[in-house]
Amino acid sequence: MTSGTTAPASRTTDAAAEPGTAERTPDEQAADHTRRLTAAGVHTVAVTWVDNAGITRVKAVPARRLGQTAQHGVGFAAIFDRALGDDSFAPGGTPDGDLRLRADLTRLTALTAPAGWAWAPGDRHEQSGEPAPTCQRSFLRRAARRAAERGLTVRAGFETEWTVSLKGDPDEPRPACGGPAYGMARLLEMAGYLAEVHAALDAHGVEVLQLHPEYAPGQFEVSTAPADPVGAADDAVLVRETIRAVSQRHGLVPSFGPVVGPDEVGSGRHLHLSLWRDGHNLCAGGDGPGGMTGDCAAFLAGVLRELPALLALGAPAPASYLRLRPSRWAGAYHCWGVENREAALRFVCPGDLTGANAELKCFDGAANPYLLVGAVIEAGLAGVAEHLTLPPPVTGDPHSRPDRPPRLPVSLAESLDALRGSAPLRAALGEPLFAAVEAVRAAEDAQAARLSPERLAHTTRHRY
Numbered sequence: 001m002t003s004g005t006t007a008p009a010s011r012t013t014d015a016a017a018e019p020g021t022a023e024r025t026p027d028e029q030a031a032d033h034t035r036r037l038t039a040a041g042v043h044t045v046a047v048t049w050v051d052n053a054g055i056t057r058v059k060a061v062p063a064r065r066l067g068q069t070a071q072h073g074v075g076f077a078a079i080f081d082r083a084l085g086d087d088s089f090a091p092g093g094t095p096d097g098d099l100r101l102r103a104d105l106t107r108l109t110a111l112t113a114p115a116g117w118a119w120a121p122g123d124r125h126e127q128s129g130e131p132a133p134t135c136q137r138s139f140l141r142r143a144a145r146r147a148a149e150r151g152l153t154v155r156a157g158f159e160t161e162w163t164v165s166l167k168g169d170p171d172e173p174r175p176a177c178g179g180p181a182y183g184m185a186r187l188l189e190m191a192g193y194l195a196e197v198h199a200a201l202d203a204h205g206v207e208v209l210q211l212h213p214e215y216a217p218g219q220f221e222v223s224t225a226p227a228d229p230v231g232a233a234d235d236a237v238l239v240r241e242t243i244r245a246v247s248q249r250h251g252l253v254p255s256f257g258p259v260v261g262p263d264e265v266g267s268g269r270h271l272h273l274s275l276w277r278d279g280h281n282l283c284a285g286g287d288g289p290g291g292m293t294g295d296c297a298a299f300l301a302g303v304l305r306e307l308p309a310l311l312a313l314g315a316p317a318p319a320s321y322l323r324l325r326p327s328r329w330a331g332a333y334h335c336w337g338v339e340n341r342e343a344a345l346r347f348v349c350p351g352d353l354t355g356a357n358a359e360l361k362c363f364d365g366a367a368n369p370y371l372l373v374g375a376v377i378e379a380g381l382a383g384v385a386e387h388l389t390l391p392p393p394v395t396g397d398p399h400s401r402p403d404r405p406p407r408l409p410v411s412l413a414e415s416l417d418a419l420r421g422s423a424p425l426r427a428a429l430g431e432p433l434f435a436a437v438e439a440v441r442a443a444e445d446a447q448a449a450r451l452s453p454e455r456l457a458h459t460t461r462h463r464y
């Protein structure tokens with residue numbers, strides 16, 4: 001884990017990319033991009049989006065078709081809104097309908113891993129040109145805009161945990177290294193690999209804050225600099241695919257699933273966020289709990305209230321609940337604490353005017369980062385609108401306290417019920433997106449009911 005400082009960074013996906021680009025037509029801008037990519041030896045661009053099951057889906061296009069792909073998109077079957085992690089589809093989908101996946105060239109990135117490729121995140125549009133109501137990235141953009149209309153800016157960043165195994169029998173994953181948790185010995189064993197992960201992230205424009213061995217066998221973590229909400233979700237996608245590409249180059253198998261085995265400490269993907277107004281971090285400089293301002297406390301109280309429902313987006317796989325267990329620093333209890341690593345909401349660096357932020361520890365890498373960050377913002381905005389206040393913070397391991405706080409949902413079925421009952425999240429997602437998410441969760445929950453914990457871990461460990 002890291003403190004995940006949340007000072008505003010300069011990159012944003014909202015602003016015009018470079019000085020002087022305003023006068024150039026979209027076609028001219030795309031032609032510039034194509035020229036630059038071609039000069040760098042890049043001929044193909046992967047345009048990604050993340051589906052409701054948390055799988056990154058892709059269409060690749062020739063670099064010379066960038067302008068076309070940015071303005072009119074490439075076709076993507078609408079049924080993928082109901083795609084499950086095993087590539088089957090939840091009931092209710094039909095072969096009809098096509099959405100247009102448009103590359104966002106403000107985030108176009110030439111990749112060093114894999115070399116010869118570029119990447120851009122995509123937004124899904126209707127053929128009429130309107131953003132598709134089920135487009136998760138557009139949902140997040142709307143949530144950020146709704147915060148901005150209230151004078152609030154959210155900065156966010158993810159910590160990515162992953163494990164690395166040797167190639168071999170997928171039923172018997174063998175960690176790629178030994179060495180103790182957080183151990184220098186483990187780092188040295190994997191120093192070449194980790195240096196390459198760092199260099200590739202750097203080359204891809206993702207600023208690394210920390211990189212270290214984690215607790216479980218073969219497990220590592222990278223945390224990256226905070227960004228605007230859409231930028232943070234894009235970073236989460238790029239970080240994972242970069243690690244995957246470098247791992248493959250080293251003949252290693254990365255796992256981003258919630259657990260490798262049902263009884264091990266799992267991999268989280270914690271979300272850090274801070275709230276700003278007029279350039280001031282509202283997480284500090286106030287007279288609320290932990291030194292936060294009233295607005296920050298109300299925002300976090302809204303997030304805390306909705307945590308059971310948010311889990312259906314942030315811990316969206318049946319296997320997520322193999323990870324989300326007490327005393328594993330995964331945040332299994334419905335409470336918050338100041339620097340408490342067992343609280344689902346950990347308030348970090350209290351009093352630090354630039355660095356104070358909140359860490360949501362209960363989320364994992366099966367989450368669609370766009371859906372998750374958007375929903376967290378909406379939950380927080382509801383808290384601000386309703387002037388909610390935070391309960392007292394919890395100290396120590398909630399599991400061993402006599403006044404144990406409630407557990408968060410212990411299954412996907414429970415968190416899906418909470419999502420169904422969450423008026424603010426239901427309204428924010430809108431009916432088409434809510435219905436698609438609900439169908440996917442219900443279908444994955446039904447599939448998992450037939451599996452032992454071992455099979456469940458096995459089927460999801462290399463899925464994401």
Ligand code: GLU
Binds near residue numbers: 001161266
């Ligand atoms: N691996 C733990 C998890 O499942 C988190 C450890 C940490 O606090 O970074 O979320």
Ligand code: MG
Binds near residue numbers: 001159214221
């Ligand atoms: Mg960690």
